[in-house]
Amino acid sequence: MTSVEKVQNEIVEELSLFSDWIEKYEYLIELGKDEIDFNKKFMKDEFLINGCQSKVWLYAKQKNSKITFHAYSDAIMTKGIIALLIKVFSNQSPDDIINSKLEFIDKIGLKSHLSATRANGLMSMIKQIKIYAIGFKEKNG
Amino acid sequence: MIDFEKIRSSFPILDVKVNDNKLVYFDNAATTQTPTQVTNSIRDYFNKQNSNIHRGVHHLSNISTEDFEQSRKKVKEFIGAEKEEEIVFTKGTTDSINLVATSFQKFLKSGDEILISEMEHHSNIVPWQLCAEKTGAKLKVVSVTKEGEIDIDHLEKLLNKKTKILSITHISNTLGTINPITEITKLARKFDTKVFIDGAQAIAHQKVNVTELDVDFYCFSAHKLYGPTGVGILYGKEEILEKLPPYQGGGEMIEMVTFEKTTYAKLPSKFEAGTPNISGVIALSKAIEFIEDINLGLIFEYEAMLLNHYNEKSNKLEYYEPFGTSLNKSAIASFNLKKVHHYDIGVLLDNMGVAVRTGHHCTQPLHKKFNLAGTIRASFGIYNTKNEIDYFFDCLSRAYKMLY
Incomplete structure (x- = not known):
C-alpha cells in the first residue's frame, strides 16, 4: 500500500464514524474553518483554479523529495474538502501522486462535489495537483 | 380558483x-417541470405518429405536419400575434436571439448602435457582442439602479438615431424585476429603433400580448413554460422578418435549389432549416393548454x-x-x-x-x-x-x- 492510499483509508475510517450527512458536513465545515498553512500572497490569478461558483487557489512547494500543497477557497465546504485533499497529497513523492487513484471521495459520499458541473473547482484542483507532481518530477530529472 | x-x-x-x-x-427560472399532459404527448408522438413533416405524402407525415402547424397556431393565439407566419420555432431563447443578432447584421454598419441593459442574461449580451464585432456597430449598455430597475433616464440619454436595435429582457432572471416594456418601446419608436424582448422569464408568469406591447421581436423557451427542452419561439413582425436574410441554410427553408442560386421559402419556413424538434413543438401546445386551463x-x-x-x-x-x-x-x-x-x-x-x-x-x-x-x-x-x-x-x- 502506498502512503497516498494509507492516508485515504484513514480518512474513510474517520468519516465512517458519522451516522448521518449532517454530522459529516459539520465535520467538513469545521475543517473548512480551521486555520490553514496558506500564504495569502499566492491569492492571485496565476494560482487561481476557477470553478463556476467557489474559487480555489493552489500552490505547491518541494521539500526534499516530497511535495507539499497549499490551497484556499472562498467557500467553507470547498475549503473543508480541500483540507482532506491536502492531507492525502501533501508530503508525498511525485510518483506516488502521479500514480494515485482517488477513491476516498466516493467512499465518503462526497462524489457529488466533484461532479461534472465543476461548480467548485475541485476536479480541476486534483488535475492541477497531478500537473505539479509531473512538473517537479521532470525538474528533478 | x-x-x-x-x-x-x-x-x-x-x-x-x-x-x-x-x-x-x-x-423554476432555470427550467419548469413538465406536467404529464406534456410528457404523454411526447410519448404518444413517438409511439403513434413519428415521421418527418412538410415532406411526406403518407399518413404519419400528414398528421404530424398538421399537429406541428396547430402548435404554431396555438402559440400565435397565446401571445396575441397577428399571423402564424410571425411565429418561428427555434431551439430556445438563446437560439432565437442568435438568429436575430445574426440576420440583423444586414442592416448594421460601422457607427450604428445596439442597446442592451446591465441586467441582461449572457444570452442577450454575447450574440450582440458578436454582431457588433462583425458589423462595427457599438454595443451600448443601459444602467440598472440599486433597486434593480432599468434606469429609464439613462435609456433615454443613450437612445439616438444611430440606435438600430434595442434588446432588453422582459423580466430579469436574477433580480425578478418586471421591466416597463410599453414605456421602453415608446421611447425607442422616436428613433425608429427596433425592439427585441427576451421573454424567457415572463411567458409562464403573466399574460403576454406582443401586439399590445408593440414590440418587433419577442422570444422565449418552451422549457420555462412547463414544456420540453430544445424548443424556442421567435416572434417577429412579418414585415421585418420578410426583410431579414435566412439564418441557417438547409432543408425546409428553401423554395428552389440549384448550384447557381437558391431561392428561399416563405415565412416562417425561411428560418426553420432542418428537421425541427417535432415532438417538442407538438408537446408545447399541451403545455400552453395546461397554462390556459389554469x-x-x-x-x-x-x-x-x-x-x-x-x-x-x-x-x-x-x-x-x-x-x-x-x-x-x-x-x-x-x-x-x-x-x-x-x-x-x-x-x-x-x-x-x-x-x-x-x-x-x-x-x-x-x-x-x-x-x-x-x-x-x-x-x-x-x-x-x-x-x-x-x-x-x-x-x-x-x-x-x-x-x-
Missing part, C-alpha cells in the same frame, strides 16, 4: 425524494401571493441580503446570507431536498456591478406552495447555523 390538487398531481417529479427529503423545487391571470396572482409570503419571511431574517428590491417583481428572489458563501448554502439546501440555483445565474456583469461573487436564487412556479416556502426558511436557518 386554482385546483391545486389537480395541478400537483400532474407533476409526478414533485414526489421525488432527495436524500430522504421531499423535493422542494425552487429553480389561467395566466390567476397564475400571476398566485405567484405574487407566494412572493409576498416569501418576503414576509425573509424580512424577519437580519442576516438576509436581498438582491433586487424593485416593487414590480416576478416571483424570483435572489439573495445572500451575511458572511456566508452562496455555494455553501446551496450544497446544504440540496442535502435537505431544496433545489435552488447558486452562482451568477448567467448574469456576471450584473453581479460584478454590485460587487457580488454570486447569489442564491429561489424562483417559483405554479406548483409551489406557502408550506414549501416555510420549509425553505427552516432549512435556510439550519444551514446558516451550521456555517456561521
Whole structure:
C-alpha cells in the first residue's frame, strides 16, 4: 500500500464514524474553518483554479523529495474538502501522486462535489495537483 | 380558483425524494417541470405518429405536419400575434436571439448602435457582442439602479438615431424585476429603433400580448413554460422578418435549389432549416393548454401571493441580503446570507431536498456591478406552495447555523 492510499483509508475510517450527512458536513465545515498553512500572497490569478461558483487557489512547494500543497477557497465546504485533499497529497513523492487513484471521495459520499458541473473547482484542483507532481518530477530529472 | 390538487398531481417529479427529503423545487427560472399532459404527448408522438413533416405524402407525415402547424397556431393565439407566419420555432431563447443578432447584421454598419441593459442574461449580451464585432456597430449598455430597475433616464440619454436595435429582457432572471416594456418601446419608436424582448422569464408568469406591447421581436423557451427542452419561439413582425436574410441554410427553408442560386421559402419556413424538434413543438401546445386551463391571470396572482409570503419571511431574517428590491417583481428572489458563501448554502439546501440555483445565474456583469461573487436564487412556479416556502426558511436557518 502506498502512503497516498494509507492516508485515504484513514480518512474513510474517520468519516465512517458519522451516522448521518449532517454530522459529516459539520465535520467538513469545521475543517473548512480551521486555520490553514496558506500564504495569502499566492491569492492571485496565476494560482487561481476557477470553478463556476467557489474559487480555489493552489500552490505547491518541494521539500526534499516530497511535495507539499497549499490551497484556499472562498467557500467553507470547498475549503473543508480541500483540507482532506491536502492531507492525502501533501508530503508525498511525485510518483506516488502521479500514480494515485482517488477513491476516498466516493467512499465518503462526497462524489457529488466533484461532479461534472465543476461548480467548485475541485476536479480541476486534483488535475492541477497531478500537473505539479509531473512538473517537479521532470525538474528533478 | 386554482385546483391545486389537480395541478400537483400532474407533476409526478414533485414526489421525488432527495436524500430522504421531499423535493422542494425552487429553480423554476432555470427550467419548469413538465406536467404529464406534456410528457404523454411526447410519448404518444413517438409511439403513434413519428415521421418527418412538410415532406411526406403518407399518413404519419400528414398528421404530424398538421399537429406541428396547430402548435404554431396555438402559440400565435397565446401571445396575441397577428399571423402564424410571425411565429418561428427555434431551439430556445438563446437560439432565437442568435438568429436575430445574426440576420440583423444586414442592416448594421460601422457607427450604428445596439442597446442592451446591465441586467441582461449572457444570452442577450454575447450574440450582440458578436454582431457588433462583425458589423462595427457599438454595443451600448443601459444602467440598472440599486433597486434593480432599468434606469429609464439613462435609456433615454443613450437612445439616438444611430440606435438600430434595442434588446432588453422582459423580466430579469436574477433580480425578478418586471421591466416597463410599453414605456421602453415608446421611447425607442422616436428613433425608429427596433425592439427585441427576451421573454424567457415572463411567458409562464403573466399574460403576454406582443401586439399590445408593440414590440418587433419577442422570444422565449418552451422549457420555462412547463414544456420540453430544445424548443424556442421567435416572434417577429412579418414585415421585418420578410426583410431579414435566412439564418441557417438547409432543408425546409428553401423554395428552389440549384448550384447557381437558391431561392428561399416563405415565412416562417425561411428560418426553420432542418428537421425541427417535432415532438417538442407538438408537446408545447399541451403545455400552453395546461397554462390556459389554469389561467395566466390567476397564475400571476398566485405567484405574487407566494412572493409576498416569501418576503414576509425573509424580512424577519437580519442576516438576509436581498438582491433586487424593485416593487414590480416576478416571483424570483435572489439573495445572500451575511458572511456566508452562496455555494455553501446551496450544497446544504440540496442535502435537505431544496433545489435552488447558486452562482451568477448567467448574469456576471450584473453581479460584478454590485460587487457580488454570486447569489442564491429561489424562483417559483405554479406548483409551489406557502408550506414549501416555510420549509425553505427552516432549512435556510439550519444551514446558516451550521456555517456561521
